[in-house]
Amino acid sequence: MILHQPARGQGYRVNVDAVLLAAFAGQHRRAKRALDLGSGVGAVGLCLLYRDRAAHVVMVDRDPSVARMATKNIHANGWRDRAEARVVDVTDVGTVPERAADLVVCNPPYVAPGRGRLPTVGARARMGELAGFIVAARRGLGARGRACFIYPATELLTLTAELQSAGLEPKRLRLVHARAGHAARVALVEAMPGKRGGLVVEPPLFEREGRSPSPALRAVLAARTS
Numbered sequence: 001m002i003l004h005q006p007a008r009g010q011g012y013r014v015n016v017d018a019v020l021l022a023a024f025a026g027q028h029r030r031a032k033r034a035l036d037l038g039s040g041v042g043a044v045g046l047c048l049l050y051r052d053r054a055a056h057v058v059m060v061d062r063d064p065s066v067a068r069m070a071t072k073n074i075h076a077n078g079w080r081d082r083a084e085a086r087v088v089d090v091t092d093v094g095t096v097p098e099r100a101a102d103l104v105v106c107n108p109p110y111v112a113p114g115r116g117r118l119p120t121v122g123a124r125a126r127m128g129e130l131a132g133f134i135v136a137a138r139r140g141l142g143a144r145g146r147a148c149f150i151y152p153a154t155e156l157l158t159l160t161a162e163l164q165s166a167g168l169e170p171k172r173l174r175l176v177h178a179r180a181g182h183a184a185r186v187a188l189v190e191a192m193p194g195k196r197g198g199l200v201v202e203p204p205l206f207e208r209e210g211r212s213p214s215p216a217l218r219a220v221l222a223a224r225t226s
Helices: 016-025 043-050 064-076 130-140 153-165 215-222
Strands: 031-037 054-061 083-087 101-106 141-152 169-177 184-192
Touching: 016 043, 016 101, 016 141, 016 184, 016 215, 031 043, 031 130, 043 054, 043 064, 043 083, 043 101, 054 064, 064 083, 101 130, 130 141, 130 153, 141 153, 153 169, 153 184
Parallel strands: 031 054, 031 101, 054 083, 101 141
Antiparallel strands: 141 184, 169 184
């Protein structure tokens, strides 16, 4: 898969979280139409297409420059008939395509405005309000749709509360740890409209064994399809 992204120090650069989210979202069934909120250069949506876990992906981001780069990535991989990138600010919920997707994926900002220090351009791309992305996800979901998020494990209760406030109930959870014996680094959560309860907690994913990627992480990185 070809991925163009900003040079170091010039913008937010993709990390393994995009691959983890795409693998988690595509684990059980292929989506007909996926919506990638705050897509950046399109890494999550591109991974869904590469693994053939979505027939079509709409990538939305408020930054025109990264949306242009996402379009470049779509064309570079030969997927212009299966994907599109749009300039959309998800905090303006009325601009988000309504009930357009059976799968929403989102790697939202990890830092709320005014909280913490953001010394680089790339870090500033990770600033934003979580609630706006969750409301946008709820708007974008069609009937029986699923929304999948990746978020810091230390803020899992915040994510859960915001999901439930928007009418989305967590139904599947997987925690990702850097190593066995370490606290969880991020949480992968799948939520759906519906009644509370029925949460499935999957086995944890440990990313490294010693200095090497774990077999579980290697399997995620190497998989072409789920």
